[in-house]
Amino acid sequence: MASIDRQFSRRRLLSGAAALAGGGLLLGCAPGARNSAEDLTYWHLMSGGDGVVMAGLVDAVNGLNAGFRATQTVLAWGPPYYTKLAMASAGGRAPDLAVMHASRIAGYAPGGLLEPWDLDELAEVGIHESDFPPLVWQKGMYDGKLYSIALDTHPFVLYYNTDHARKAGVTSALKTMDSPEEFVEVARKLQQVTGKHGLSYGYLGDGSQMWRLFYTLYRQTGAEMKLVPGSPADVDEAAAVKTLTFVRSLLDDNIASRSGDGGTATSEFLHGESGLFFGGVWELPVLKAAKLGFDAQPIPTLFGTPAAYADSHTFVLPRQSKVSPERRKHVYRMVAEILKRSVSWAGAGHIPAYQPVIESPEYQQLKPQSNYAGIPEYVNYDPDAWFGGAGSDFHRYFAENVQNVYLGSGDPAAGFDGFVKRLNVLLDRPQPV
Incomplete structure (x- = not known):
């Protein structure tokens, strides 16, 4: 050859x-x-x-x-x-x-x-x-x-504490919930059992974590994101705003911490201080080593279309x-x-x-x-782009514009618009190789 x-x-x-x-x-x-x-x-x-x-x-x-x-x-x-x-x-x-x-x-x-x-x-x-x-x-x-x-494929999934789920009476609901409202209801019931949080989700300072959840839910709305060099980013702003608004609603210091990072979220779930945990499948060995009673499943389809972020x-x-x-x-x-x-x-x-x-x-x-x-x-997967993918700055651009939205101090529409503008600058440049 x-x-x-x-x-x-x-x-x-x-x-x-x-x-x-x-x-x-x-x-x-x-x-x-x-x-x-x-x-x-x-x-x-x-x-x-x-x-x-x-x-x-x-x-x-x-x-x-x-x-x-x-x-x-x-x-x-x-x-x-x-x-x-x-x-x-x-x-x-x-x-x-x-x-x-x-x-x-x-x-x-x-x-x-x-x-x-x-x-x-x-x-x-x-x-x-x-x-x-x-x-x-x-x-x-x-x-x-x-x-x-x-x-392989290594996706972003939903883990849950089986003991807490049983006590909260949500074991069956975890398998059948198909709307944002049902997810929130399950998370609140789990919070009543843990006394701290219903959900652990660490994202602070981590653009990849922000993107993984956003892109999963964004794609669940049926929206696409296409990045073609020489053309503006093809996105669905309404779907993005809907997604960001929902994620922010979960980060209310009741369902989930408003400003948790990855380590804090993992530790919280491991210590039984939450019932749900958004994380990658690569978290599995740590959870198993802790001898925790837990299970895992795809992130429920909350917006109509099955979708899961992965690489x-x-x-x-x-x-x-x-x-x-x-x-x-x-x-x-x-x-x-x-x-x-x-x-x-x-x-x-x-x-x-x-x-x-x-x-x-x-x-x-x-x-x-x-x-x-x-x-x-x-x-x-991430939208195809010469500047994207694991270990690139693509997720960092998302974080720079959206972290304040997750923190509750930024406007979802303005944050997503800032991200799109950053993408358009790159799309306007010729591919280096």
């Missing part, structure tokens, strides 16, 4: 990498040592519990003695990782395989920083489009080619100036073997993207993971 044949100018590459890093500091990066076609280099940003599980998956694949051995390099999450990956790809000296959030593909694929996957070669190792949820597979596509293969960890082929067909064949085998073993990845809360794993008895027995396994069927 030949590498992408493109001519790059150093100035464009440097400016592009700076933009892709979301304003992060440009850092130099040396390519991994390559002693032979059997030695594969693999970059990712998994740390903590995720890092331990990923290391176990890599060890398991290496243990197959399939003619190659992968060496993983773990880099700091966010701008440092994406800057180094962009620079390595720009110079054609990237690793054989890397992990990238699905929300970042729009910033890399158009500029030639990634190489597409060959569907025939994927089929040879047993990986097919039909093995993935349609929306998850489609997110990896650009210009008719597949640039990323999802390992995905995906496998990508960073651009290389020279590609060894033998090494590339090993990469395909490595990815296939990790996907087929990804039930262990579900232990961290993530939803495996490879559907044969989801359909397995082993996964179906996982609780609460299997309770929200249907989310990929209606998942909502």
